[in-house]
Amino acid sequence: MRKLINWRPAKGALAALGCAPFVLVLIAYMVASQARLEVNPNDKMLPAFASFSAAITRVAIEPDRRTGERLLWVDTAASLRRLGLAIAISAVIGLTLGMALGALPIAGASLSPLVAGVSLIPPLAILPILFIVVGLGELSKVVLICIGITPVITRDIEQRVREIPRELIVKAQTLGASTWQIMLRVVLPQALPRLVSALRLGLCSAWLFLIAAEAIAAESGLGYRIFLVRRYLAMDVILPYVLWITAVAYLTDYVLGWISRRAFRWHFLGQLQ
Amino acid sequence: MHHSAGLRIRFTAALLVVGAALLAHSAYGVADEIKPKFRVAWTVYVGWMPWDYAAQSGIMKKWADKLGIEVEIVQLNDYVESINQYTAGKFDGCVMTNMDALTIPAAGGVDSTALIVGDFSNGNDGVVLKGKDKLADIKGQRVNLVELSVSHYLLARALQSIKASEKDIKVVNTSDADIVAAASASDTTALVTWNPQLSEVKKLPTAHEVFNSSQIPGEIIDLMVVNSAKLKANPKLGQALVGAWYEIMELMSSPSPAGVAARTAMAKASGTDLAGFESQLKTTRMFYTPADAVKFTQSPALANTMQQVAEFSFMHGLLGEGAKSAGAVGIATASRTIGASANVKLRFDDSFMQQAVSVKP
Amino acid sequence: MCSVGFRGARFAGTSWGNYSSVAFLELTNVWQEYPDQVVLERLNLMLEAGEFCVVVGASGCGKSTFLRLLLGEERPSRGRVILDGKPLRDEPDAARGVVFQRYSVFPHLTALANVLVALEFKQAPLTARLFGRTRYAATKRAQAMLEAVGLGAAAARYPCELSGGMQQRLALAQALIAEPRVLLLDEPFGALDPGSRADMHVLVRDLWRRHGLTVVMVTHDLKEGFSLGTRLLVFDKVRHDPQAPNAYGSRVTYDLKLRTNPLTPMTHANRAAALRLASIVPGHAAPG
Numbered sequence: 001m002r003k004l005i006n007w008r009p010a011k012g013a014l015a016a017l018g019c020a021p022f023v024l025v026l027i028a029y030m031v032a033s034q035a036r037l038e039v040n041p042n043d044k045m046l047p048a049f050a051s052f053s054a055a056i057t058r059v060a061i062e063p064d065r066r067t068g069e070r071l072l073w074v075d076t077a078a079s080l081r082r083l084g085l086a087i088a089i090s091a092v093i094g095l096t097l098g099m100a101l102g103a104l105p106i107a108g109a110s111l112s113p114l115v116a117g118v119s120l121i122p123p124l125a126i127l128p129i130l131f132i133v134v135g136l137g138e139l140s141k142v143v144l145i146c147i148g149i150t151p152v153i154t155r156d157i158e159q160r161v162r163e164i165p166r167e168l169i170v171k172a173q174t175l176g177a178s179t180w181q182i183m184l185r186v187v188l189p190q191a192l193p194r195l196v197s198a199l200r201l202g203l204c205s206a207w208l209f210l211i212a213a214e215a216i217a218a219e220s221g222l223g224y225r226i227f228l229v230r231r232y233l234a235m236d237v238i239l240p241y242v243l244w245i246t247a248v249a250y251l252t253d254y255v256l257g258w259i260s261r262r263a264f265r266w267h268f269l270g271q272l273q
Numbered sequence: 274m275h276h277s278a279g280l281r282i283r284f285t286a287a288l289l290v291v292g293a294a295l296l297a298h299s300a301y302g303v304a305d306e307i308k309p310k311f312r313v314a315w316t317v318y319v320g321w322m323p324w325d326y327a328a329q330s331g332i333m334k335k336w337a338d339k340l341g342i343e344v345e346i347v348q349l350n351d352y353v354e355s356i357n358q359y360t361a362g363k364f365d366g367c368v369m370t371n372m373d374a375l376t377i378p379a380a381g382g383v384d385s386t387a388l389i390v391g392d393f394s395n396g397n398d399g400v401v402l403k404g405k406d407k408l409a410d411i412k413g414q415r416v417n418l419v420e421l422s423v424s425h426y427l428l429a430r431a432l433q434s435i436k437a438s439e440k441d442i443k444v445v446n447t448s449d450a451d452i453v454a455a456a457s458a459s460d461t462t463a464l465v466t467w468n469p470q471l472s473e474v475k476k477l478p479t480a481h482e483v484f485n486s487s488q489i490p491g492e493i494i495d496l497m498v499v500n501s502a503k504l505k506a507n508p509k510l511g512q513a514l515v516g517a518w519y520e521i522m523e524l525m526s527s528p529s530p531a532g533v534a535a536r537t538a539m540a541k542a543s544g545t546d547l548a549g550f551e552s553q554l555k556t557t558r559m560f561y562t563p564a565d566a567v568k569f570t571q572s573p574a575l576a577n578t579m580q581q582v583a584e585f586s587f588m589h590g591l592l593g594e595g596a597k598s599a600g601a602v603g604i605a606t607a608s609r610t611i612g613a614s615a616n617v618k619l620r621f622d623d624s625f626m627q628q629a630v631s632v633k634p
Numbered sequence: 635m636c637s638v639g640f641r642g643a644r645f646a647g648t649s650w651g652n653y654s655s656v657a658f659l660e661l662t663n664v665w666q667e668y669p670d671q672v673v674l675e676r677l678n679l680m681l682e683a684g685e686f687c688v689v690v691g692a693s694g695c696g697k698s699t700f701l702r703l704l705l706g707e708e709r710p711s712r713g714r715v716i717l718d719g720k721p722l723r724d725e726p727d728a729a730r731g732v733v734f735q736r737y738s739v740f741p742h743l744t745a746l747a748n749v750l751v752a753l754e755f756k757q758a759p760l761t762a763r764l765f766g767r768t769r770y771a772a773t774k775r776a777q778a779m780l781e782a783v784g785l786g787a788a789a790a791r792y793p794c795e796l797s798g799g800m801q802q803r804l805a806l807a808q809a810l811i812a813e814p815r816v817l818l819l820d821e822p823f824g825a826l827d828p829g830s831r832a833d834m835h836v837l838v839r840d841l842w843r844r845h846g847l848t849v850v851m852v853t854h855d856l857k858e859g860f861s862l863g864t865r866l867l868v869f870d871k872v873r874h875d876p877q878a879p880n881a882y883g884s885r886v887t888y889d890l891k892l893r894t895n896p897l898t899p900m901t902h903a904n905r906a907a908a909l910r911l912a913s914i915v916p917g918h919a920a921p922g
Binding site: 044055135218227230234 | 377381420447448451455460588590594
């Protein structure tokens with residue numbers, strides 16, 4: 001008898017093992033849903049799959065009765081616009097600041113403690129202040145996400161820049177490079193792959209803050225819809241929205257990963273060694 | 274009626290409602306004990322504070338013991354969550370407004386009975402404009418409120434009163450926990466909310482209350498709702514809840530030191546002092562006697578109100594996708610049945626309150 | 635408590651050094667001290683233009699500190715360093731080129747771009763990038779430099795796709811295209827296998843001759859020092875305090891003029907000195 005630690009699934013069994021939990025969850029859901037619907041055909045907690053497809057048709061294909069819009073797409077566009085804007089702003093600030101902190105000892109000494117402190121503030125805790133300062137509109141949502149992820153990105157970039165071997169910075173200087181040129185041609189390109197991976201990690205919290213912001217005050221967005229229909233327990237809408245958010249998040253992550261592998265081939269080649 | 278002021282949105286909780294709350298529920302089905310046990314949920318609101326007092330003072334236990342049952346009174350922090358849990362079957366009863374009773378449990382197929390009509394909002398809900406003092410000025414503004422709640426209903430009724438409609442404004446869904454902070458933001462110009470947030474918002478220098486629930490008296494009603502099947506099988510649950518409630522009502526309305534003590538306890542539990550609590554009571558039309566509540570429940574006005582609420586709910590898609598008309602979910606009142614009589618899911622039943630008219634503890 | 639030894643002092647006096655021409659690099663009474671230790675003491679040295687000076691010594695003898703001083707990464711605690719008549723700048727600049735043992739090339743640039751970037755630094759102060767005609771001309775120069783070090787075919791490859799020896803060739807090409815006054819080599823072949831190392835020796839010697847370079851190379855390999863340099867410096871501690879091993883720093887204990895042309899074999903006298911040295915400097919094989 002081999003030890004458990006040496007049991008490896010065969011190649012063919014690998015896919016089956018990976019799918020099994022999903023299938024089990026699905027079956028468990030169907031059984032539970034059926035049981036509840038037998039007792040109460042109007043039950044909203046665990047809708048049947050037919051209710052899902054009806055709800056998806058309603059939100060994604062048919063125009064809404066009140067507004068005439070196709071809700072899922074309007075919500076997705078609104079959420080992605082906020083997310084995209086926030087990610088772009090955070091990336092620019094995080095990259096610039098992180099590079100300065102990591103590469104310039106004087107900037108690092110004076111600002112690193114501040115950034116470390118700011119990164120510890122729970123962004124949701126300062127929401128009331130945000131509302132008063134920047135109002136309730138789109139800006140507050142974007143700012144919330146930025147506050148949530150910029151310090152993390154900054155510190156990540158700072159860390160990466162500090163890891164650049166001193167030899168490379170000296171070498172650039174012996175080739176006649178100024179501080180600005182070193183930033184541009186040595187530090188920036190080496191920080192970029194890390195920026196992408198920081199963004200991929202940051203996306204998780206960005207979604208969290210986005211949904212939170214949309215739950216608190218909004219007129220469209222994926223988080224808005226979930227919290228709105230939660231009011232009348234429309235699980236047939238909430239569950240497809242949750243799956244859709246998961247899919248969109250997965251896709252975003254996949255695209256970023258793909259771009260990163262294409263754009264920073266040197267980085268991934270280097271990692272193989 | 275609505276929520277505790279300290280409510281915090283817990284989005285993860287909402288996302289996980291299916292998984293956690295309900296799979297657990299499927300294991301529900303406790304074998305009958307010698308003493309039947311019931312759980313009712315409540316959230317903080319001026320008209321529901323007596324339930325806290327019922328638990329703290331032992332009055333609930335006294336009535337339950339007398340009838341040979343057990344009743345546990347559970348406080349939840351999130352109003353909508355408490356109704357969702359009741360709808361899911363985790364509680365046998367729950368406090369809620371008439372509109373939420375229709376759109377959440379009733380529309381979700383859970384046959385529910387309004388056992389106690391406790392009060393109606395008589396100024397506890399209001400429309401506030403910043404920098405303007407006429408309701409007509411609301412046209413073209415972005416209005417912050419909890420969408421699909423009684424605030425939304427109040428706004429619709431306010432707009433009706435000036436021959437306007439929701440098309441004339443833009444609704445921005447805003448969590449009740451953050452509405453005071455939202456009100457302070459410079460780009461917020463109009464909002465609808467309830468007490469105690471309403472009184473905070475009204476304190477803002479440029480704020481004017483241009484419409485409130487006293488202008489639609491009797492339309493926003495605060496209820497104790499009980500699962501109809503549970504109530505039918507265990508009438509003692511209804512008797513115990515009603516008995517405890519009116520014992521407290523009598524105490525609460527009394528100017529005696531015992532009455533003051535009861536009100537002070539309720540004030541404390543709702544996070545304010547006696548003066549603050551009594552000022553909130555002024556905008557709440559309490560039915561202190563069962564006779565008063567029965568009279569309100571039997572009046573045709575209640576049926577008309579529920580008709581309006583059903584139409585509002587249908588227009589906003591709250592009755593569910595299967596609903597073809599405002600009458601899809603039947604509502605039984607003492608005067609008449611509204612909507613589908615074959616699908617009655619919300620019942621205003623005054624029989625238990627009527628028993629209390631004659632019975633004394 | 636102080637037991638001072640004078641190992642090798644005899645030899646220091648009998649060096650072949652007799653440099654009458656103008657000093658290109660001059661160190662006068664240079665000390666390098668840290669709060670807890672003295673690394674270098676009383677360093678006096680003159681280097682002529684075109685010399686290939688090899689610095690050897692046991693690990694911890696301060697030869698790397700010496701190189702960092704020349705590079706401008708460190709500022710001497712005492713004394714002064716003159717390069718071509720002017721005080722040495724105390725930060726790295728284009729006057730000194732360098733090849734380290736590792737991390738000498740930019741991992742994010744292809745071989746060609748690694749060489750090209752040196753020209754871009756020089757010609758485009760603001761963007762550090764060249765475009766159009768100037769880029770074309772610079773690329774041609776960079777490609778020619780790659781050919782000169784034998785990397786013509788590897789121009790499009792990233793450093794991580796190159797062998798260790800190829801990476802060091804690239805580092806040399808990159809350093810040389812910037813035309814430094816003096817080329818500093820810090821154990822440049824330390825991480826290479828013997829075959830690549832021999833190839834590199836041939837290349838470096840060839841480049842030194844063709845470009846008329848002034849080279850200071852630090853190595854722990856005495857044999858390498860003898861076979862490449864025109865001049866050999868041995869760093870070692872002259873005074874020792876067993877109770878406080880860091881109390882005294884290193885000095886130049888041997889200063890040997892090996893040859894004027896690195897292609898000529900060593901003289902008999904040099905060979906004898908080398909053998910003697912090998913027996914004294916710990917951890918070294920006798921030179922061939």
